[in-house]
Amino acid sequence: MPPAIWQIWKERIARRRMIAAAGGVQRAAPYEDYRCFKFRKDRGVLFVTIDHPPMNLLDQNLLTELGSLATDVAADDEVKVLVFESADPEYFVSHANVNDIQNMPPKPPKRILDQRPYPIYEQYWTLPKVTIAKIEGAARGGGSEFALSLDMRFGAIGKAVLAQSELTLGLATGGGASQKLPRLMGRARALEVLLSCDDFSAEVAERYGYINRALPADEIGPRVEEIAYAIGSYPLEAIALVKQTVQAAEMPLAEGLAAEARIFNQSVNSDVARRRMAKYFELGGQTREGDRDMRYMIDEFAKVAP
DSSP: OOOOHHHHHHHHHHHHHHHHHHTTOOOOSTTSSOSSEEEEEETTEEEEEEOOTTTTOBOHHHHHHHHHHHHHHHHOTTOOEEEEEESSTTEEEOOBOHHHHHTSOSSOOSSGGGSTTHHHHHHHHHOSSEEEEEEOSEEETHHHHHHHTSSEEEEETTTOEEEOOGGGGTOOOOSSHHHHHHHHHOHHHHHHHHHHOOOEEHHHHHHHTSSSEEEOHHHHHHHHHHHHHHHHTSOHHHHHHHHHHHHGGGSOHHHHHHHHHHHHHHHHTSHHHHHHHHHHHHTTTTSHHHHHOHHHHHHHHTTSOO
């Protein structure tokens, strides 16, 4: 079985810190040395407000900070959920900086996946924590692809717009949209998005599977917070394992089922699962009365330590 995602991340972080220390690089405390983001940490959730004027352009500065943020969050055991939102009412993340694309070297790197933004998007895709996009403005091109690299996407009705508009510039997508959209919405609809370059409203995006849900503008904040805080009350180790099982769905079915079985057995034997199963019975679980109101169970578990 491949190493657990969490272990891979721990090793990656340790390696980066060792390299930085050898070079005399001293980082400030997490979340203090960023220019493109504002932060609020609450109950296991880190709310990240993208604030990168004039239009939240996905340029080198924003990409660099996104990469640093993924590393900092992975090392912060207080954070279980990461919610991205925007300070700009018109844009979530507008799109990639076309100047940067123009200035790309004519000869691609030897390892094509080393080319930005692949490694940064992969950091979020494999992060052993939950990532959520709260989209209340436009997310086109690279902005859409960043949202697609997160675990969940929620769009505000009348405000959220998603699109892959690269073809208007004679470009193919370069940040994973051509691979993720067919998996989310099927080949025909993915081709509609990629070839039409149209803007897709929150309602249509929800129907296509582009986003999880389209919500009225005054409901999206409370709903995203409700989901984020609920997940933030669960054990970090178990969250990482759930993400690992879902990522196994990209394997052939038999391999994915085998991976799920191995991960399940790993979770069953964890101390945290043993403690929480005992608590379940204390709360009246596995009785008609106790199991009738699972919302009560979830709320009670939120009051106890993971």
